[in-house]
Amino acid sequence: TAGITQAPTSQILAAGRSMTLRCTQDMRHNAMYWYRQDLGLGLRLIHYSNTAGTTGKGEVPDGYSVSRANTDDFPLTLASAVPSQTSVYFCASSDYVTGGADTQYFGPGTRLTVL
Amino acid sequence: QKEVEQDPGPLSVPEGAIVSLNCTYSNSAFQYFMWYRQYSRKGPELLMYTYSSGNKEDGRFTAQVDKSSKYISLFIRDSQPSDSATYLCAIISNFGNEKLTFGTGTRLTIIP
Numbered sequence: 001t002a003g004i005t006q007a008p009t010s011q012i013l014a015a016g017r018s019m020t021l022r023c024t025q026d027m028r029h030n031a032m033y034w035y036r037q038d039l040g041l042g043l044r045l046i047h048y049s050n051t052a053g054t055t056g057k058g059e060v061p062d063g064y065s066v067s068r069a070n071t072d073d074f075p076l077t078l079a080s081a082v083p084s085q086t087s088v089y090f091c092a093s094s095d096y097v098t099g100g101a102d103t104q105y106f107g108p109g110t111r112l113t114v115l
Numbered sequence: 116q117k118e119v120e121q122d123p124g125p126l127s128v129p130e131g132a133i134v135s136l137n138c139t140y141s142n143s144a145f146q147y148f149m150w151y152r153q154y155s156r157k158g159p160e161l162l163m164y165t166y167s168s169g170n171k172e173d174g175r176f177t178a179q180v181d182k183s184s185k186y187i188s189l190f191i192r193d194s195q196p197s198d199s200a201t202y203l204c205a206i207i208s209n210f211g212n213e214k215l216t217f218g219t220g221t222r223l224t225i226i227p
Contacts, residue, residue: 004158033214040123042203042219043159058214090158103149104215106158 002026004107006091012113013081021076021110023091031096032074033058033104034066036087043090049074050096081114088112118142119206121218129226134191138204138218141185145216148180149205150189153220159203163189194225 007022025032034046035058045058049068063085065077074093078085088111092104121138128134136150147166151159163178165171171178175195179188187206191198204218 040219042121043217045214048214092158103161103164106151106160108158109156 003105004091004093006089006107006110008110009108010111010113012115013078015082015114016080019078019081019112021078021089021091021112023074023076023107024072025074025091025093025105025107026072027093027095027105028071029093029095029105030071031094032068033092033094034064034074034076035090035092036060036085037090037109038087046076046089081112083114086112086114118216119204119218121204122221123219125222125224127224127226128194130194130196132194132225134189134194134198134223134225136189136191136202136204136221136223138187138206139185140187140206140216142206143182143185145185145206147207148178148187149207149215150176150178151203151205151217153201153203155200162202196225196227199224 004025030051033048035043037043044060046064047066049055052071055066088109090109091107094104119140149164150162152162153159165178168180168182175192177190201220201222203220205215207215
């Protein structure tokens with residue numbers, strides 16, 4: 001079982017350029033998430049989607065956008081990258097139930113460097 | 116004040132030692148408590164999960180929750196070099212649409 005796949009594994013991007021980080025899950029989970037992980041700051045939620053067709057903002061949404069056209073895919077787009085977006089990005093999914101616990105399963109991450 | 120505080124370490128202990136990893140939290144509404152393990156250059160993976168005060172044991176791992184003190188712990192017995200990783204606590208309320216709140220993680224190294 002693949003679980004969650006992310007692409008690319010790593011990327012160096014010039015400031016001002018746009019980029020889409022891809023995330024695909026094969027567990028048929030209804031909820032998906034994007035986090036960034038930075039030293040000393042831990043995992044911070046960027047955007048999430050509780051079900052296909054809906055999205056929501058997390059703790060640090062500025063400069064990022066997402067879409068959820070179907071259950072399996074949840075791409076994250078940086079419209080105009082800035083150096084502060086240099087980070088490791090993790091996609092996660094869960095079988096979210098309102099009012100219940102939210103056990104999340106993570107992908108392997110994308111290391112992004114913005115120069 | 117952050118909602119979840121975790122000592123970032125790094126923490127180095129000899130093989131076979133008992134390891135204690137801890138988090139404190141500020142929101143009494145938090146109900147579910149999890150520990151994730153993250154190996155270098157990998158995504159976090161769920162290690163243990165509990166929703167009540169007290170202890171939960173799984174092999175060499177014990178998760179402890181003290182809601183009165185807002186304090187959670189993960190104990191690792193007979194630590195092994197393969198336990199070397201970053202350990203993140205994660206907490207969630209069970210009301211409505213809240214999401215996981217993660218600690219910053221503690222980097223642990225088990226020395227052979």
